[in-house]
Amino acid sequence: MAMDLGKARVLVTGGSGFLGAQVVDELRARGAQYIAVPRSRDVDLTDQRATRQLFERERPDLVLHLAAKVGGIGANQKLPGTFFRDNMAMGLNVLEEARRAASAKLVVAGTICAYPKFAPVPFREDDLWNGYPEETNAPYGIAKKALLVMAQAYRQEFGSNFVMLFPVNLYGPRDNFDLETSHVIPAMIRKFDAALSASATHVTLWGDGSPTREFLYVDDAARGLVDAAVAYDDPEPVNLGAGFEISMLDLAKLIAAKVGFRGDLVWDTARPNGQPRRMLDVTRAAERFGFRAQIGFEEGLARTIAWYREHRQEILAREDRP
Numbered sequence: 001m002a003m004d005l006g007k008a009r010v011l012v013t014g015g016s017g018f019l020g021a022q023v024v025d026e027l028r029a030r031g032a033q034y035i036a037v038p039r040s041r042d043v044d045l046t047d048q049r050a051t052r053q054l055f056e057r058e059r060p061d062l063v064l065h066l067a068a069k070v071g072g073i074g075a076n077q078k079l080p081g082t083f084f085r086d087n088m089a090m091g092l093n094v095l096e097e098a099r100r101a102a103s104a105k106l107v108v109a110g111t112i113c114a115y116p117k118f119a120p121v122p123f124r125e126d127d128l129w130n131g132y133p134e135e136t137n138a139p140y141g142i143a144k145k146a147l148l149v150m151a152q153a154y155r156q157e158f159g160s161n162f163v164m165l166f167p168v169n170l171y172g173p174r175d176n177f178d179l180e181t182s183h184v185i186p187a188m189i190r191k192f193d194a195a196l197s198a199s200a201t202h203v204t205l206w207g208d209g210s211p212t213r214e215f216l217y218v219d220d221a222a223r224g225l226v227d228a229a230v231a232y233d234d235p236e237p238v239n240l241g242a243g244f245e246i247s248m249l250d251l252a253k254l255i256a257a258k259v260g261f262r263g264d265l266v267w268d269t270a271r272p273n274g275q276p277r278r279m280l281d282v283t284r285a286a287e288r289f290g291f292r293a294q295i296g297f298e299e300g301l302a303r304t305i306a307w308y309r310e311h312r313q314e315i316l317a318r319e320d321r322p
């Protein structure tokens with residue numbers, strides 16, 4: 001049955017993050033009146049008691065579980081144990097409390113990192129279990145994938161209305177531009193922008209340029225999550241993507257051109273490539289709840305670069321603070 005957002009008490013974990021802030025905007029635009037957004041400094045979702053208190057206080061009808069430890073290849077390599085532990089712990093606690101609040105519907109954000117390293121392209125949901133994920137992001141991807149098992153098992157045993165979506169790599173305004181932890185698009189924008197300002201002759205990028213990726217603009221991802229919250233009630237996982245594939249080399253050339261950097265690209269092959277290819281089959285989301293990405297890639301990149309340039313000073317100043 002379609003969820004009436006105007007009447008629902010909505011809880012968005014991670015609702016102040018990159019995707020979460022956009023999801024909250026989308027919920028408001030679609031009539032949600034009551035939206036709770038807990039911050040990690042107030043409610044640590046890895047803590048079972050704190051999570052229980054949050055649910056008892058908020059009594060949500062709808063929960064979007066977006067809180068997670070997230071990062072690019074570098075962060076995943078540096079903190080594999082933390083990524084596994086925190087994402088498992090948050091998931092265990094949130095799913096259990098949503099189950100206890102028997103009428104709550106739960107939408108969980110998974111990740112494309114859950115897919116096997118060599119899944120046939122485009123990745124179909126039915127291939128999620130046909131192999132081990134790419135090693136650098138396996139702890140993160142497996143922690144997320146375990147939540148799919150838990151969601152389906154809870155549905156079977158307790159009748160919980162838990163659904164799980166698997167978004168591809170996201171990008172857009174408000175993304176994380178910290179080079180230590182960022183994903184590839186903000187990292188490239190920042191590097192090319194800095195090189196342009198410094199009149200540098202070249203920019204060094206990770207890997208050999210051969211891997212392919214797919215990217216979904218954050219507004220589209222938020223719309224897909226809310227579409228599912230309103231209208232999708234089935235146990236099968238659903239991909240959220242834009243349905244295209246671009247190599248790192250072509251991505252770098254495109255972003256360099258949009259930023260205005262004309263120097264050389266140098267590939268640091270001592271750094272990992274990550275998964276060889278990534279592109280989702282996006283048929284199921286279209287069939288089950290009518291979701292299709294709307295923002296074209298070049299348009300999305302232009303908006304993201306413009307946002308970075310508008311906020312560059314404050315981003316750099318924040319990093320300089322001790």
Ligand SMILES: NC(=O)c1ccc[n+]([C@@H]2O[C@H](COP(=O)([O-])OP(=O)(O)OC[C@H]3O[C@@H](n4cnc5c(N)ncnc54)[C@H](OP(=O)(O)O)[C@@H]3O)[C@@H](O)[C@H]2O)c1
Pocket residue numbers: 013014015016017018019020038039040041043044045046065066067068069070086090109110111112166167168169170171183
């Ligand atoms: N970004 C992508 O490319 C991408 C792709 C596929 C899937 N996803 C999924 O989308 C979701 C959102 O990702 P994002 O990129 O928006 O990440 P993000 O900006 O880092 O936001 C994550 C949020 O999680 C919260 N959080 C982290 N640890 C917490 C804890 N112990 N207790 C409570 N809250 C905690 C943070 O809250 P505070 O701000 O209060 O600290 C933050 O707002 C994640 O589930 C991620 O796996 C992201």
